[in-house]
Each structure stands twice: as structure tokens, then as C-alpha cells.
Amino acid sequence: MxxxxxxxxxxxxxxxxxxxxxxxxxxxxxxxxxxxxxxxxxxxxxxxxxxxxxxxGPFLEGVSAAAVVHNSLNRDERPGGRQIDKYRLEKEIGRGGMGVVYLAEYEDFRRRVAVKLIKRGMDSDAILERFNREREILAALDHPFIARFLDGGTTADGVSFFVMEYVDGVPLDEYCRRPDAGLRRRLELFCRICEAVGFAHQKLVIHRDLKPSNILVTSDGRPKLLDFGIAKLLDSPDARETATRQKVLTPAYASPEQLRGEPVDTTSDVYSLGKLLGEMLAAEGRGRPDSDLAAVLETSLREDRARRYVSVDKFADDVRRYLDGRPVSARRDTFAYRAQKFVRRNYPAVGAATLFTVMLLAGLAVLIRENRRTEREHAKAEQRFNDIRKLTNSFMFEFHDSIENLPGATAARRLVVARALEYLNKLSEESGGDAELLRELATAYAKLGRIQGNSYYANLGDTDGAMRSYQKSLAIRQTLSAADPESVELREELADSFEGVGDIYYTADDLPNGLSSYRSAQTIRENLARGAPADPSYQSALAGLYAKIGDISGMESYANLGDVPGALENYEKATAIDEKLLAVDPENSNYRKNYATRLTNLGMLYRTVGKTSKALEACQKAADLFRTLAAADPNNAENRFHVLFNQATLRYALADEGRIDESIELSRQTIGALTAMAREDPNDTHVTRSLGVAYNGLSRGLLQKNDPVGATQNARLALNLVEKLVAADAGSGESRDDLIFTLELLAEAQLAGRAYEPAAGNYRRALELAEKQLAAGTANARGREYLSIGLAGLGNALAAEGNFGPALDNLRKSVSIAEELAAGSPVSAPLRSRLAMRYYELGKVCDDFARTNIGQSATRREEARNWLQKSYALWDEMRKNGTLSKVDADRLETVSTLLNKVSRQVKS
Amino acid sequence: MEKSGEITELLRKGDAAALEELMPIVYRELHRIAEALFRREYRVNHTLQPTALVNEAYLRLVGNMDDVSWQNRAQFFCIAARLMRQILVNHAVAGRAEKRGGGRSFVALDEALSFFSTRDVEILALHEALEALAAVDRRQSEIVELRFFGGLTIDETAAVLEVSSATVKRDWEMAKAWLYRELRGDY
Missing domain, CATH: 1.10.10 (Arc Repressor Mutant, subunit A)
Structure with missing residues (x-):
């Protein structure tokens, strides 16, 4: 027109x-x-x-933007005051600590619902904020025994409300008093209640306020749990402390930790269920529970939550056992209970290890004392000395190695090795420098170091301790090898120690020292391999080392030195050896595992240089290999890790190719598997970290799907895990990196969800940590990348607040770091993509600034054009040389649109 | 308002640097008011009339207007109206990105304003149309900005732009028609 x-x-x-x-x-x-x-x-x-x-007509008339705001104020208010949002209240049907419950009708559908109005004085802002955050989770609680959560919000005059499915039933306590509610019936009902609570726990929702009045029983005898998740909304641990804040709990049913104001978990619901069961059993004139039931109750009500039933399911199991006349687990003796706490009962070997250790300890103490006695008994003592040594070694090598790959055995393994070490040390003192004994000692230290903190294996996250142990083993082996330079075994062991020390430097983020240790090991291993070209073990060890050098040089998923070509070169060497080894011995599962692992990493590197489809291909090939390996040996913990890592990489590769749904699905699978593994061995930091990484992956995927709420939730879950890791092991640079990364992801999700103040807060926290690392000299390319990302994010958050001056300062700093990073690693497609993104953000904010700034809008607009042109040029160049991912292609289009607009404005 | 002295000072200076300093303060205040409205901190019978957010912000930030020259006061209203427009547009841009599954939003947005998205006026379309209008008649687009986003009356707008009320009225009618046609199709 x-x-x-x-x-x-x-x-x-x-x-x-x-x-x-x-x-x-x-x-x-x-x-x-x-x-x-x-x-x-x-x-x-x-x-x-x-x-x-x-x-x-009235278009734009009598209605300013302000008036629109104001009108929306009046909209909800209806005469009579009995309308709450879309719901018409009919009559009061309940009343409790939190507020009043009404039967109501949904205005459009004439559907009956229950509306709970929360008492005034509770912090309605915080409730609303939490509600928005929890909304999806609550909606996911779809279970026949849980009253559906339908809606919630805050009315015009600050009353928070929640809308739930209306349940026609009687409260649990009233039901239990009925004459027809016999013991069996009540216990069966209780099991159903547990089923509902257990279901919610699987969805990561804790009830926190279980009590008879929150459970209704329908006429057909089914329970319906009300208010699921509401208590958390009203009393969240991250709620701002205000003077008027009220604790939402019912003291009679609240667990001790709740009463102390500590964080609650699923075992808090176990406690409340215990109280509930007690009440159900004690219902008027029913007499006392017999001793089995009393034991069940006692177990659920333990003060120390670690000694309660570990889950609601276990609790219900015992009640069911009682119903079936089987012995209840709560009655087992306490020794077994404690032993089980230490080692899971699925792995009897580990339990035996503990016992064995105790026996060995006693035996050795006696022997060593005897050894000191008299010269007369010297010969006998020496015999015993050798016996101990043999026993200790067989214990350390055969036994330890046999349980090494069992999930859940990490803590037991440390005990085994630490004890063995203790004895070897004592024996070594006694013997005064016997070379063989020293060699065994060095081996024990190396093993201990590995268990303590070598993140290439299941470990306990004690980096400092691991470094001490590995250094001891290295010192001993250097002495031994210098004394006997011809010994191939000693040289190989020396290479092991160098490599181990390198691993720990790597874990501690000291990359230059890590690389130099690896190089020392490389020289030895290359010599060994040259000396015996037909010996596959040297070849295999060398391939492994090349892969590690590749990681530390430039593998994007780890802290690295930013040398991607170096990484590619080493991975090519490693996979070439793998292929040769497999050609000779195609069925060797170890070779296959190594090959698959390195293929995954090679895929990662392809991704780094922008070959996204090749990356996906390599990852999928590796995934196939892993599937057959896992099927052949399902209990192998290490294999499971590799599978998980492969999935993480595959996730990235899929996301690059724009296959976000598959990527999200994969994240969810990984999280499921890891959650199960974390239950088996809560001490294993490798699992905890992988779980954190997986939550991050899910968060990133959801962010790409424009679901900031889900992204925020998952980033928060990741943050919890990572913070735990940092608290447990302050020496690990990897955990600190994870923390920074996760904070930035959380902030990004919050920014996308428009919560810009918390976002800015988290960006600032991340920046503080990143700057601290830089100041301490422990930062690497990755650390500077986090710095750049954090500065950009903070800039975006500030711009959203209208604080354009500081926003531009931060964004410009971010851009200059990103420029340095991209220049330092010219092959890296992700770094270039990120730089293009930084240019875009800076250009965008300049343009926003131009729109609001009367005085200098022309200058700003020109600056915007300048940055947008750079962004466009960079992505366009990537497009031309075939390194532009699908996701970036979309971004290129966004930039192009904005650039055109800004250019037009500059001209006019 | 603890900041009011400072702001009055900035307004009195009235130079570009002072205005630049002023902007984030005004922006935040507008946000704050909008959020407060959304959270229903105002009771229904609260004295707040459909007065402009901008006026409200002005009163909170500056308080006494006597100290400030009319010209600088006018500048304040211009800034505020423009910022208000920016707040709403940022919000709308992100909302649209979400709906279309486009790239992630780079601007942090204000949840408080989410109810605008389904309201009578599609803010983003209006914003784009206003940009087009500005290309042919700057004053008309300014009038719409001041009136719709700034909530000023015809007379106030006339005073800010230093033209007669009759001119504002005529331009306003024309701009309305022009925008309406732009937004709702051919007539």
C-alpha cells in the first residue's frame, strides 16, 4: 500500500x-x-x-502505556471479593496454618477446584517468584494419589493462592478412626501414601509438610495427597529472610532437621511418614504396635537422618514385608546395618575387604612387635616379615585390582591401599632401604594417589593428598631407576609416575607443569616402544599418553593450553596406534574401549575446528562401540563413565547440528544413569561431576529451546553439585572451573528468564572467581574464556537495566579478551563463534543505547553498525569455509537483520 | 527520595553528560514502578490514577519541579518516554523470539510487563511503525511517544515540544490514522 x-x-x-x-x-x-x-x-x-x-476510534486514545498497566490492576477485582483470579469461591472447606481452602469453580468450565488462599503476611513476592520457578515441576506431579496442582498466583491485593484438584474425601486421621479401618487396611493405605511420596521424590519434589490433614481418603479407599510442593514454595531455603517470614511446618510431624532449620531432603519426608504411621497405628483404642512394627517406626524416626530408611520405597518395603509376614529389615542387627552403610550389600566382596583389612591389621601389629623382640628369634621374625609383605602385596595388588572396577568400591579401595601402605612403610623402616621393598612402596603410593584424586579414574577428590602420594612414588622410582638404568620395568614404572604426577597437575589446573610431566613420560615411553615394537603394552601405553597430551594441549571439554592443532596431532597419533592394535587383536575389549574413547575426543576436536558433521559421525561411531562394550561388561564402572562422556560429547555435536530435542533426550538419559550411580557410591566425585556436567548440558539444551525456567532449574541443580565438589576439594582447579562455568550458565538462564538482578549477581560471582584465578596465575585459556563470557553476560544484564555506560565497558572488555583468545587459537571454530557473538551483543547494546540516548544516538548507532559488521563478517567467513554450525547459521541471520536496520538508520 | 537532590542537579545542568548519567536512574525507577504495579503493591483504591508512569517516576525522582527549568524538565519527559518505550520494546522482542523459537534473547527482560504481550496494542508493531513514521515526520512520532509511552496530555506534550496544542492535536490525529492504517492494513 x-x-x-x-x-x-x-x-x-x-x-x-x-x-x-x-x-x-x-x-x-x-x-x-x-x-x-x-x-x-x-x-x-x-x-x-x-x-x-x-x-x-479509541486507538491509542485515553490509553497510555501507563494506563494499560493500571487497567490490568483493576481487572481481577470483582464486586463481592469472592473472585480469585479466574476462580469463583463457593465455600470454605478447610483452614490451616498456611491459610484457608475454598471449594471454587473455574469461571469458564464450571469445573470444581480447591483454591487455597495463603495467609497475608507471607512474603507474596517471593512466593510468586518461587511459584514461577516450580510451576513445571508441580505440574509434572501426575499421580493417582496426588491431588493435581492446577494453577497459582497472586491477586491484586497481595494474596497468594494455589489451585488444586478438588478431592471429595475425609482426612486421614478421621478415616483411621472408622471401625472398618482395620490394621491391614490402614497399612495398605500407608503403602499407597508412600507410593505417592516416592513418586514425587523421583520428580525431585519433597513434600515437607506431610500430616493427616494434608491427606484425604476417597470413598473407594484411595489416598489423595494435597499441597505437594507448596511447603517448598512457601518456605524455600533461598527465600529472602524477612522479619515477617513464617516457617511452614507442622511441629508434630516435622523432622528434627526441619525444626533446626536445616535443609530438608527425602529422608525428612521419611521422618514425617514415620510420624504419620505412628498416628495411624495409634488411632483411638487400637493398642500398641507389635515389636516388628515398632522397629519399623523406630527406623523411620531416627534423629540422625543417615540412619533412617534411605528412601520412602525402603520404608514401604518393610511395611509390606510386615504385611506378608516376612522379617523386616529394621530388625537386622546393628553390625550388619553399619557394615551396609559402609559398603553396599550388592557387593559382598567389598564387605569382605573391610573384614580382611581389620584382620590383617591385627595380625600385622602382632608380627611387627614380635619382629623387634630378640636376636634369637631373628630368623623366625624375618620369615614373618616376608609373610606380611607377601600378604600385604597380594592384598594390594590382587585383591585391590579385583574390586577396582566395581561401582561403589572407591572408599573401600582407599582403605585397602592406605592400610597396605602403612605396613609397607613400617616394613621399609625395618628393612633399611631394601630396593624391592622400596619398589613396592612406590607402587602403593602410586595406587593411593590414583584413588585419592586422579580424575581419570574413580577417585575421592583429594587432589592435594594425591599429589603428595604421586610425588613420593616418583621420588622413589627416580632413585631406583637411576641406580639401575637398564631395567625396563623400572623405566616403565618411572614413566607411570611422571604420568600420574602430570594427571594431578592437570586436575589442579597447573597445565604447564602437567604438560612437562607428560613430556617426561613421553620420552621414556617412546623409547620403550621403539625398543620393543611388537610389544602391544608399550604401544597401548604410548597411545594413552598421546591422548592425555592431546587433552591438555587443546581439548575443549577440559582445561587446556589452547593448542588445538597440538591436540589434533596427538589424537591422530593415538588413534593411529589404536587402529594398528585393533588390526592385530580385533576382539580386545580394552583396545576397543580406548579407541572408542579417543574417537569421542577426536569428534570433540573436529567440532572445535568447525567440522560439525564429521564430529557427529565420530561420536556416533564411538557410541556404537561403547554400546557393545557396555553390553559385554555391564558392571564395569570405567566403561560406564566413558559411555557417559561420549553421551556428553554427542549432545554437543547434536546441538551444533540443530538437533536439540535429541540432545535434550540424551541429557535426560545421562542424568538418569548418573543419579543411579551416585546412589551406589556417593563418595565418587567423578560421578558427581559428570552429573553436574549432564545437568549443565540439559540446561543448555533447554535454553536453546527457549525454556529459561527449565534451564534455570537444571543449572541450579548443577550448581548444587559443583559447589559440593568445591567444598570437598578446594585444591581442584577443575572444580573451580566447573563452578565458574555453571554460575555463568545459571546467570545466562536467569537472564533469558528476565531475572536480570540474580543474573548480574551470578555473573559477578563468576567474574570474581575467574579474576581470582587469573591473579593467582592458575588461569588458562579456558579461564580467560570464562572471564570473557562473564563480562559479556554482566554487560547484557546491565544493559537490560538501562545501565548502558557500564554495560558497554564490560562488553568492550569482553570483546577484547575474546579477540585475543580467537587470535591465540586461530583454528578454533567455537572461539570464533563466541567472538562473533560478543561482537553481536556489543552491537546490539550500542543500538539499544542509541535508541534511548538523545545526545549521541548517531555516534552510538555508528558504533553499533561497526560491531555488527564485524560479527556478520566473522560468521559469514565461517560459513564460507564450511565451519559454521547450524545454530550459528541462525545467529548469522539475526545479525544480518539487525545490521540492515541499523545501517538504514545510520544513512538516514 | 534520597536521590532527588542529585537528579535535580543533573536536570538543572541539562547537558548531554548529565542526561547520560540520569538515564539509568530513570530507567530503573520506571522498571521499579512497573514491577510494583504488577505485584499489586498498589491497592485498588490507592490514589494512583491512570497517571503516566513517567509522571510518577518524575515525582519520585525529582519531587519539586520548581527548581528545574521547563526546558530541562521537558528533556526529562522525553528521556522517560523513550526509556519506557525501550522497556516495552525489549520485552516484546524477546517475547516474540520465544514464540518463534528464534535465537535466545540477549536482553534481560522485565517479567513485570509480561501482560503487555496480549494487550490491545502490539507494542512491537507499534514501535516499528513509529520508526517508519519518524522517517517521514519526526514530530508526529515524538508526539505519539510522549503521549502513549510517556502518558502526557495534549497540553503537556505541546509544552514539552514547544508548539501549540492545536498543532499537537492535529498531528496526533494524523499520526493515529497513519499508524492505525500501518498496523491494521489498508484503508
Whole structure:
């Protein structure tokens, strides 16, 4: 249509239009004919505007943006005051600590619902905020025994409300008092309640306020749990402390930790269920529970939550056992209970290890004492000395190695090795420098170091301790090898120690020292391999080392030195050896595992250099290999880790190719598997970290799907885990990196979810940590990348607050770091992509600034154009050389649109 | 309002640097008011009339207007109206990105304003149309900005722009028609 873009002509139109609207409609035609003087186009244009003017009526009139705000204020308020949002209250049906419950009708569907109005004085802002955060989780609680959560919000005058499925039933306590509610019936009902609570726990929702009045029983005897998740909304641990804040709990049913105000977990619900069961059993005139039930109750009500039933399911199991006349687990003796606490009962070997250790300890103490006695008994003592040594070694090597790959055995393994070490140390002192004994000692230290903190294996996250142990083993082996340079075994062991020390430097984020240790090991291993080319063990060890050097040089998923070509070169060497080894011995599962692992990493590197489809191909090939390996040996913990890592990489590769749904699905699978593993061995930091990584992956995927709520939730879950890791092992640079990364992801999710203040807070926290690392000299390319990301994020958050000056400062700093990083690693596609992103953000904020700044908008707009051009040029170049991922292709389009607009404005 | 002295000072100076300093303060205040409204901190019978947010912000930030020259006061209203527009547009842009599954939003947005998205006026379309209008008639687009986003009356707008009320009225009618046609199709 004829939008007139010529200002002069527009003035003419304006003049005629201004007069025309003052005249009666019937004169319009004549007036226009005269005024336009035969200019038909002009006339049509004005007529069109006059028609629009008549139609426009109240358009923009009497309604300012402010008025729109105000009108929305009045909208919910209906006369009579019995309307809450879309719900018409009918009658009060309950009343409790939190507020009053009404039977209500949903205005559109005449559906009956229960509306709970929360007492005034509770912090309605915080409730609403939490509600928005929890909404999806609550909606996911779809279970026949849980009253559906339907809606919630806050009314015009600050009353928070929640809407639930209306349940026609009687409260649990009332039901239990009925004569027909016999013991069996009550216990069966209780098991159903547990089923519902257990279901919610699986969805990561804790009830926190279980009590008889929150459970209704319908006429067909089914329980319905009310208020699931509500207590958390009302009393969240991260709630701002206010003077008026009220604790939401019912003291009679609250667990000791709740009463102390500590964080609650699923075992808090176990406690409340115990109280509930007690009440159900004690219902008027029913007598006391027998001893088995009493034991069950006692177990659920333990003060120390670690000694309660570990889950609601276990609790219900015992009640069911009682119903079936089987012995209840609560009655087992305490020794077994404690032993089980230490080692899970699925792995009897580990339990035996503990016992064995205890026996060995006693035996050795006696032997060592005897050893010191008299010269007369010297010969006998020496015999015993050798016995101990043999026993200790067989214990350390055969036994330890046999349980090494069992999930859940990490803590037991440390005990085994630490004890063995203790004895070897004692023996070594006794023997005064016996070389063989020293060699065994070095081996024990190396093993201990590995268990303590070598993140290539299941470990306990004690980096400092691991470094001490590995250094001891290295020192001993250096001495031994120097004394006997021809010994191939000693050289190989020396290489092991160098590599182990390198691993720990790596874990501690000291990359230059890590690389130099690896290089020391490399020299030895290359010599060994050259000396015996047909020996596959040297080849295999060398391939493993090349892979590690590749990781530390430039593997994006770890802290690295930013040397991607170096990484690629080493991975190519490693996989070439793997292929040779497999050609000779195709069925060797170890070789296959190594090959699959390195293929995954190679895929990662392909991704780094922008070969996204090749990356996906390598990862999928590796995934196939892993599937067959896992099927052949399902209990192998290490394999399971590799599978998980492969999934993480595959997730990235899928996301790059725009296959976000598959990527999200994969994250969810990984989280499921890892959660099970974390239950088996809560001490294993490798599992905890992988779980954190997986939550991060899910969060990132959800962010890409524009689900900031889900992204925030999952980033928060990741943050909890990572903070735990940092608290447990302050020496691990990896955990600190994870913390920074996770904080930035959380902030990004919050930013996308418009919670810009918390976002800015988290960016600041991340920046503080990143800067601290830089100041301490422990930062690497990755650390500077986090710095750049954090600065950009903070800039975006500040810009959203209208704080454009500081926003631009931060974004410019971020850009210059990103420029340095990209220049330092010219092959890295992700770094270039990130730089293009930083340019875009800076350009975008300049443009936003231009729109709000009267004085300097032209300058700002030019600056915006400048940055947007850079962003466009960079991504466009990647497109041309085939390194642009699908996701970036979309971004390129966004930049292009904005750039066009800004360029037009600059010209006009 | 603890900041009011400082702001009055900035307004009195009225130079570009002072205005730049002023902007984030005004922006935050607008946000705050909008959020407060959304959270229903105001009771229904609260004295707040459909007065402009901008006026409200002005009163909170500056308080006494006597100290400030009319010209600088006008500048304040211009800034505030423009910022208000920015707040709403940022919000709308992100909302649209979400709906279309487009790229992630780079601007942090204000949840408090989410109810705008389904309201009578599609803010984003209006914003774009206003930009087009500005290309042919800057004053008309300014009038719409001040009136719709700034909530000023015809007379106030006339005073801010230093033209007669009749001119504002005529331009306003024309701009309305022009925008309406732009937004709702051909007439």
C-alpha cells in the first residue's frame, strides 16, 4: 500500500488531512477534489488516511502505556471479593496454618477446584517468584494419589493462592478412626501414601509438610495427597529472610532437621511418614504396635537422618514385608546395618575387604612387635616379615585390582591401599632401604594417589593428598631407576609416575607443569616402544599418553593450553596406534574401549575446528562401540563413565547440528544413569561431576529451546553439585572451573528468564572467581574464556537495566579478551563463534543505547553498525569455509537483520 | 527520595553528560514502578490514577519541579518516554523470539510487563511503525511517544515540544490514522 515516505509530500498530506477532519463528512469529497487539484494519488492517500482515522476510534486514545498497566490492576477485582483470579469461591472447606481452602469453580468450565488462599503476611513476592520457578515441576506431579496442582498466583491485593484438584474425601486421621479401618487396611493405605511420596521424590519434589490433614481418603479407599510442593514454595531455603517470614511446618510431624532449620531432603519426608504411621497405628483404642512394627517406626524416626530408611520405597518395603509376614529389615542387627552403610550389600566382596583389612591389621601389629623382640628369634621374625609383605602385596595388588572396577568400591579401595601402605612403610623402616621393598612402596603410593584424586579414574577428590602420594612414588622410582638404568620395568614404572604426577597437575589446573610431566613420560615411553615394537603394552601405553597430551594441549571439554592443532596431532597419533592394535587383536575389549574413547575426543576436536558433521559421525561411531562394550561388561564402572562422556560429547555435536530435542533426550538419559550411580557410591566425585556436567548440558539444551525456567532449574541443580565438589576439594582447579562455568550458565538462564538482578549477581560471582584465578596465575585459556563470557553476560544484564555506560565497558572488555583468545587459537571454530557473538551483543547494546540516548544516538548507532559488521563478517567467513554450525547459521541471520536496520538508520 | 537532590542537579545542568548519567536512574525507577504495579503493591483504591508512569517516576525522582527549568524538565519527559518505550520494546522482542523459537534473547527482560504481550496494542508493531513514521515526520512520532509511552496530555506534550496544542492535536490525529492504517492494513 501507499506508505508515503517522502517528507515534503507528507507535509502536504498533513495539511490537507488536518483541514479535512475538521469538516463534516458529507463535504469531504468536494473538499478533497478541490484541495488535491487533480493529483489522484494524493487524494487516494488522504482518503485512505481518513478512513483509517474514522476506524481508529479509541486507538491509542485515553490509553497510555501507563494506563494499560493500571487497567490490568483493576481487572481481577470483582464486586463481592469472592473472585480469585479466574476462580469463583463457593465455600470454605478447610483452614490451616498456611491459610484457608475454598471449594471454587473455574469461571469458564464450571469445573470444581480447591483454591487455597495463603495467609497475608507471607512474603507474596517471593512466593510468586518461587511459584514461577516450580510451576513445571508441580505440574509434572501426575499421580493417582496426588491431588493435581492446577494453577497459582497472586491477586491484586497481595494474596497468594494455589489451585488444586478438588478431592471429595475425609482426612486421614478421621478415616483411621472408622471401625472398618482395620490394621491391614490402614497399612495398605500407608503403602499407597508412600507410593505417592516416592513418586514425587523421583520428580525431585519433597513434600515437607506431610500430616493427616494434608491427606484425604476417597470413598473407594484411595489416598489423595494435597499441597505437594507448596511447603517448598512457601518456605524455600533461598527465600529472602524477612522479619515477617513464617516457617511452614507442622511441629508434630516435622523432622528434627526441619525444626533446626536445616535443609530438608527425602529422608525428612521419611521422618514425617514415620510420624504419620505412628498416628495411624495409634488411632483411638487400637493398642500398641507389635515389636516388628515398632522397629519399623523406630527406623523411620531416627534423629540422625543417615540412619533412617534411605528412601520412602525402603520404608514401604518393610511395611509390606510386615504385611506378608516376612522379617523386616529394621530388625537386622546393628553390625550388619553399619557394615551396609559402609559398603553396599550388592557387593559382598567389598564387605569382605573391610573384614580382611581389620584382620590383617591385627595380625600385622602382632608380627611387627614380635619382629623387634630378640636376636634369637631373628630368623623366625624375618620369615614373618616376608609373610606380611607377601600378604600385604597380594592384598594390594590382587585383591585391590579385583574390586577396582566395581561401582561403589572407591572408599573401600582407599582403605585397602592406605592400610597396605602403612605396613609397607613400617616394613621399609625395618628393612633399611631394601630396593624391592622400596619398589613396592612406590607402587602403593602410586595406587593411593590414583584413588585419592586422579580424575581419570574413580577417585575421592583429594587432589592435594594425591599429589603428595604421586610425588613420593616418583621420588622413589627416580632413585631406583637411576641406580639401575637398564631395567625396563623400572623405566616403565618411572614413566607411570611422571604420568600420574602430570594427571594431578592437570586436575589442579597447573597445565604447564602437567604438560612437562607428560613430556617426561613421553620420552621414556617412546623409547620403550621403539625398543620393543611388537610389544602391544608399550604401544597401548604410548597411545594413552598421546591422548592425555592431546587433552591438555587443546581439548575443549577440559582445561587446556589452547593448542588445538597440538591436540589434533596427538589424537591422530593415538588413534593411529589404536587402529594398528585393533588390526592385530580385533576382539580386545580394552583396545576397543580406548579407541572408542579417543574417537569421542577426536569428534570433540573436529567440532572445535568447525567440522560439525564429521564430529557427529565420530561420536556416533564411538557410541556404537561403547554400546557393545557396555553390553559385554555391564558392571564395569570405567566403561560406564566413558559411555557417559561420549553421551556428553554427542549432545554437543547434536546441538551444533540443530538437533536439540535429541540432545535434550540424551541429557535426560545421562542424568538418569548418573543419579543411579551416585546412589551406589556417593563418595565418587567423578560421578558427581559428570552429573553436574549432564545437568549443565540439559540446561543448555533447554535454553536453546527457549525454556529459561527449565534451564534455570537444571543449572541450579548443577550448581548444587559443583559447589559440593568445591567444598570437598578446594585444591581442584577443575572444580573451580566447573563452578565458574555453571554460575555463568545459571546467570545466562536467569537472564533469558528476565531475572536480570540474580543474573548480574551470578555473573559477578563468576567474574570474581575467574579474576581470582587469573591473579593467582592458575588461569588458562579456558579461564580467560570464562572471564570473557562473564563480562559479556554482566554487560547484557546491565544493559537490560538501562545501565548502558557500564554495560558497554564490560562488553568492550569482553570483546577484547575474546579477540585475543580467537587470535591465540586461530583454528578454533567455537572461539570464533563466541567472538562473533560478543561482537553481536556489543552491537546490539550500542543500538539499544542509541535508541534511548538523545545526545549521541548517531555516534552510538555508528558504533553499533561497526560491531555488527564485524560479527556478520566473522560468521559469514565461517560459513564460507564450511565451519559454521547450524545454530550459528541462525545467529548469522539475526545479525544480518539487525545490521540492515541499523545501517538504514545510520544513512538516514 | 534520597536521590532527588542529585537528579535535580543533573536536570538543572541539562547537558548531554548529565542526561547520560540520569538515564539509568530513570530507567530503573520506571522498571521499579512497573514491577510494583504488577505485584499489586498498589491497592485498588490507592490514589494512583491512570497517571503516566513517567509522571510518577518524575515525582519520585525529582519531587519539586520548581527548581528545574521547563526546558530541562521537558528533556526529562522525553528521556522517560523513550526509556519506557525501550522497556516495552525489549520485552516484546524477546517475547516474540520465544514464540518463534528464534535465537535466545540477549536482553534481560522485565517479567513485570509480561501482560503487555496480549494487550490491545502490539507494542512491537507499534514501535516499528513509529520508526517508519519518524522517517517521514519526526514530530508526529515524538508526539505519539510522549503521549502513549510517556502518558502526557495534549497540553503537556505541546509544552514539552514547544508548539501549540492545536498543532499537537492535529498531528496526533494524523499520526493515529497513519499508524492505525500501518498496523491494521489498508484503508
Amino acid at each position: 501507499g506508505t508515503q515516505n517522502n517528507p515534503d509530500r507528507y507535509d502536504k498530506i498533513k495539511e490537507i488531512f488536518g483541514v479535512a477532519i475538521e469538516r463534516p463528512v458529507e463535504e469531504e469529497s468536494d473538499f478533497l477534489a478541490a484541495a488535491c487539484g487533480g493529483d489522484e494519488q494524493l487524494r487516494r492517500e488522504i482518503e485512505s488516511l481518513l478512513r483509517a482515522h474514522r476506524k481508529a
